[in-house]
Amino acid sequence: MKTHLNSSLTVLVCLTLFATMLVGCKKDAEEPEAEDTTGSEIPEPEPEIAVEPVEEPCVVETVYFAFDSSELDSSARAALQEAVECYRGQQDPGLSLLLTGAADPRGTEEYNIALGERRAQAVRSYLVSLGLDGSSVSTTSVGEEMASGTDEAGWARDRNVAGSEN
């Protein structure tokens, strides 16, 4: 009989201990995780990662033309030389350039589209002559469709070639 009682007590103690363990585990699971309050804490120093220097993207400045002309003047050539030197300095230019020519509104629509493209081709030819890969430079024209000039100064701004990523 005593032996039986002892056995029962032993089982009860074990069950109690097991139940306590279970409750304890559940309580732990329900506790909200402590918020990451780093404001007053000193962050651990991040491991140093080797970051490659970010290259500034090269920009082909917009160049401007004389009336009914597709010839590059000295300032246009200088701006294009600067762009080519920038591309040369890049390890991987990933060049895909679209040159869009434009005209002032004082012409006929069809001829101005062709004139705009002729200007873009003049810029492309110059860039290629300076060593840029011609296969990655394309041309198009908006003719006088984007022109907004109403006087000589405005018309001078309308006659341009602008570069953009293709």
Next chain:
Amino acid sequence: MTWIEFRHRWLRAALVLGLAFGPIALSVVPANGQEEALPLPEDKIVVDIDAPDEDVFRIGVPNLIGKSTQHTATGGAVLQNDFRLMPGFRVIGPTSVRHDYASLGLAVDLGAWAMLGANGVIKGQVFGDAAALSVELRFYQSSGGGVPVLRRTYRGPATELRKWMHTFVNEVIGVVTGTYGPFGTEIAFARKHRPGHKSVYAAGMDGYGVRKVSSGQGISMLPTFGKGSIWYTRMTKQGTFITNTRVGGKRVIGGKGITMAPAICGERMYFSSSRSGNYEIYSASLEGKGLRRLTRSRGIDVSPTCGPGGKLAFVSDRHGSPQIFAMKNDGTNVQRVTFRGSHNQTPVWCRDSKQPLIAFSGRDKNFDIFTVNLETQEYHRLTQGQGDNKDPAFSPDCRLIAFSSNRRGSPGVYLSGQDGLDQNQVIAGTAETVRWAR
């Protein structure tokens, strides 16, 4: 001799004396190889103020008679406006008539009209209502003894009223001049709203019923008529291509580079494209198939337009500056047409084989409208000193030339006679690239 033949003989004599061009195949090529063309002619039309006033046909056009004042007023206004726009005619309108023209019904008191200088009179009467309208029209000539030389009755809904009036005017013009008139035909043009935004519109040649016909946002331009549709060019981020109203702005033909400015001549379209790297003239079927390259020059070749007998006119700067050229529609027999001025563009060919004329935009200080006779090389200037005037379009009978003008205070689409006289604005507001339905 009709009235108009008389007028043209007199005017031609005055113009030839005033312009004094002579044959003009006279481009000068100096030692540096740069061409130096003779300048375009000044506007030197001589008007003899002592000449008899018999060069115009003075036509009395009172308002129509009838109970429906809306329809009588509209009908009369259309008749009066058509004759106002037609070279060689002068309207004696209702305000000039002092006697009670309505009391005579469709008859006419020619004596009373003769006192006003009328060479002819139109009388008309409207019956019925908007759903079932009937209009009777009579045309009397002063020499006709009170018997109408033309009488027509039109029946139908009131929506047809303007068309009936145009038809009758055309018949009257046919009686007076020997050639049916151009009224009731349509013109198309482009209008720039702001940079990067342009649409194509159509309207009656008298400017009535202006409506947008192009689809989509952005840039739609360079319209032309062909096969029951209005064709135009769309400039989009996906490319610049040719479309028409039938396909709702979708691409009919595009491809590498820019494809633009179609002319529909018979069963093929002719257009300019940079697909070769340079702007050349191509042709294709109206479905955009069967591409053929017609020009092979180092210069810019643009603006093809249909001519008579399977010919085309176009613009090329292959000799240094843009000039008008002509060729057969297979690209052979290329000939230079203009030899005066340094910037001649946007040609349009008169389709009447009896009138070998090409009209074009020529730049002096500004753009102005000129015609050149292909046989005599006579040049006529139609505009001068009123801003830029460009993009001419011949009416089907070539007696009228429509063009766009940015003249100060009154930009728009204008109509003019071949001599530059009788210029009238028919559409107000910014307009470009006018084309006339054939």
